[in-house]
Amino acid sequence: MKKFLTLIIIIFSTTSSINAEEIKRIFVGNKDAKITIIAFESLTCSHCASFHKDVYPQLKKEYLDTGLAKIEFRHFPLDVAAFNASKVSQCKNDGDSEILNSLFANQQKWVKGNSVEEANKNLQKFLISQSFDINFEKCINNKEIEDFVLNDRIDGVKKFKVNATPTIVINNKKFEKTLNYKNLKKALEKLI
Secondary structure (H helix, E strand, O other): OHHHHHHHHHHHHHHOOOOHHHOOOEEEEOOOOOEEEEEEEOOOOHHHHHHHHHHHHHHHHHHHOOOOEEEEEEEOOOOHHHHHHHHHHHOOOOOOOHHHHHHHHOHHHHOOOOOHHHHHHHHHHHHHHOOOOOOHHHHHOOHHHHHHHHHHHHHHHHHHOOOOOOEEEEOOEEOOOOOOHHHHHHHHHOOO
8 A cells, every 4th residue: 555655646746736725724723823833644643643642632722722833734644544534634625623633533443444445434434423524435536635635745755854653843843852742842832
């Protein structure tokens, strides 16, 4: 699957470009905040799910909800299952993080299967069980959203040398310390 995704990205990087303004970026916080956090994540990455469980709630409470910062979620799918889940999370085009958060919180319920078809069925069943009202086939076959997701990954590699997930970027500078709330808070406090 990784070879397949790499091939898609190589083809995409030479043939397509989409403006991020055409599809709303998923973000939380004050859009005009002084601090912008970018999180490059793969929806099948267990470390990313841990970030959403162990770090994100405090980050949201202390920095995002207070208007001090905003976080933008960028797609960095590591496999085809994550690629399709990214497209689904972006599908409603409303900039909301509800589907994204649910996919991370319930990763063990849908990240399973020995083929892309099985993974897609599990993802689709999960979305139905959570009452997300989306047209699954339309979402995963939407070329604009597909380009948007792949462009996030390409930008991550080109601009920030992203090679693992999650990768955090704060005000356009890659966060290099161990990703826990204590280290993240120290970095953010220096910018306030």
